[in-house]
Amino acid sequence: MKPVAFDYVRPASLAEACELLSGDEDARLIAGGQTLVPMLAMRLARPAKLIDILRLPELAGIGEENGAVVVGATTRQAQAERDPVIRASVPMLARVLPWVGHPPTRNRGTVGGSIANADPSAEIPLVAVTLGAEIMLATKDGSTSMPADDFFIGPMATSIGQGECVRAIRFPVWSHQRIGVGFFEVSSRRSDFAFVAATAQVALDEEGRCLDVALGLGGVADRPQRLDVSFLVGTTLEAASVSDAVNAATADIGAMSDLHASAAYRRRVAGVLGIRALGQARDNAAAKPAKGAR
């Protein structure tokens, strides 16, 4: 369990990090290292150089800007879990974070690292896709961004280019008064990789009619996916229409098969958890006062 020898550099700025990265195909970025270090230990990854971006000030911090919460890439998962802005404005992210790894890995693991790693069963990418987050990237020439849906292209595969670095994730904030989230996952043990995860967010009006809804699945296909349940908008999300909507949306989804779970199992559980997540989101939204502070 000893990694191959590598050079270690800690650039002073994000521009310098991107410059180093773009000029060297054998270089890898490291931040929290909670996935990369095991890969190095098992020699599944053998970079010649590690560029440590964890302490770059440009990548730190959680900020609000018009209609969104921008989470810096090196925000620790544990820090995001406790953050009052995330709890209030991106409740879905706050809801899933206790399911990301264990407390010691969340103390080192970063939000941006989970995004860049793109594990199909990871919770943070699932939230990014479900809410339609924007992945903000830094390059040596400046910055760019792309929707989460375009960013994830397969298991541990993203459309990030050579020399690019995840800078921040821009999670949209729903402005409605009554918002509720739901989340369920099935794994062999708590904190293990999810075979299936489902998360939902619902906004209700004063009468309990659905104003907006988002439902996403993780662990089922080769990347997280958002399901189209938009025809639930305007309904009161009664059980029968929720299960019809989820069954229709999951009827022809692609699913992975591996030694833990077959594709048929994943598809079936996806439907069940999707219904439960929507139900939980609806109940949580309904528990909020119809008027007054969110």
Added chain:
Amino acid sequence: MRVNLRINGVSRSADIEPRKTLLDALRENFLLNGTHAGCEHGVCGACTVLVDGEPVRSCLMFAVQADDYEITTIEGLAPAPGELSVIQDAFCETHGLQCGYCTPGMILSAHALLQRTVTPTREDIVEAIAGNICRCTGYGQIIEAVEFAAARLRIANTPHPAVQADPSIVGPK
């Protein structure tokens, strides 16, 4: 590479290869063998240390990444040589260890919990040690040890660490 670390309140310095984990550096360069090497790829939790007071796996961190942090190993918990911390003593009293391999990691995880909580629930304790695998004692007695330590800290004649850190916590619930 020259690496300067703060370990158990003492500044230490050594020449360490970048690929050396904090775990191996603690054991080989600084002879702090209480931090145990288990799976060495982030699964078992035997190598848990505290980094700025929070539990972290020292096998998932390179020593060259660890400068400027306050690192606490199991050797840093006892108040004086030959003595035990309240949590270490509670593990002995309740038979919270058998082979002892996972124990330093368990105790450091429990220590971090009891630094911020006066009256942890059983669920809080289970969550705190969720990243630490025990293969012989059984978790029942380990949970009991942490509950016992929490109870002793509540009635100790010294200010509770969690209350010192945040006076708005007033326990028991």
